[in-house]
Amino acid sequence: MKISNVIWAGLLTAVLAASSVAPVSAALIYNSDLNIWEQVNERPLGQSARSRRSSAVKRELVSYQTKLKPGSLVVETSERRLYLVLGEGKALRYGIGVGREGFAWAGTNKISRKAEWPGWTPPAEMRQRVPDLPTYMPGGPDNPLGARALYIGSTLYRVHGTSEPWTIGQAVSSGCIRLTNEDVTDLYERVKVGATIVVNQ
Numbered sequence: 615m616k617i618s619n620v621i622w623a624g625l626l627t628a629v630l631a632a633s634s635v636a637p638v639s640a641a642l643i644y645n646s647d648l649n650i651w652e653q654v655n656e657r658p659l660g661q662s663a664r665s666r667r668s669s670a671v672k673r674e675l676v677s678y679q680t681k682l683k684p685g686s687l688v689v690e691t692s693e694r695r696l697y698l699v700l701g702e703g704k705a706l707r708y709g710i711g712v713g714r715e716g717f718a719w720a721g722t723n724k725i726s727r728k729a730e731w732p733g734w735t736p737p738a739e740m741r742q743r744v745p746d747l748p749t750y751m752p753g754g755p756d757n758p759l760g761a762r763a764l765y766i767g768s769t770l771y772r773v774h775g776t777s778e779p780w781t782i783g784q785a786v787s788s789g790c791i792r793l794t795n796e797d798v799t800d801l802y803e804r805v806k807v808g809a810t811i812v813v814n815q
């Protein structure tokens with residue numbers, strides 16, 4: 615009986631110890647830039663939700679000299695930073711994810727449209743590479759375009775959000791410029807349709 619009691623006590627201790635560990639579940643999120651479904655561990659209970667939304671690259675006010683008008687955007691691909699020109703030698707600097715090797719680009723254009731929680735229609739070229747892509751994904755938290763999108767001219771490129779903040783500061787996209795959902799929402803409120811965007815390599 616004493617041995618049995620010891621065994622039961624050991625089992626009870628193990629169960630209690632296991633229950634003190636925060637449960638973690640897994641979710642699949644489609645990464646349109648890498649053309650794959652990725653398993654992403656959702657945050658354990660008790661972990662700050664903010665830590666899942668934010669990136670290590672913080673938005674900040676910086677000195678910035680340019681002849682561009684206030685409200686213009688400058689993407690410095692090599693720096694992995696986007697600058698919103700404020701004027702008087704100042705800009706807001708955001709961390710971004712940029713095009714991976716073979717998908718980087720440069721040029722000057724205008725912001726042609728803005729959308730909140732945009733839907734996503736994979737381009738024909740992407741669907742050729744990955745035939746099982748959906749023809750359309752409605753907007754929402756799991757959509758690859760995130761919370762907001764700023765469309766660049768008539769191109770397929772956008773400045774958009776992402777639910778994968780750990781990709782900020784990396785070259786991972788198919789040419790789009792991605793920010794955290796928190797940062798792209800902030801940028802969205804500040805930028806007008808018709809604003810100039812300059813992308814430098």
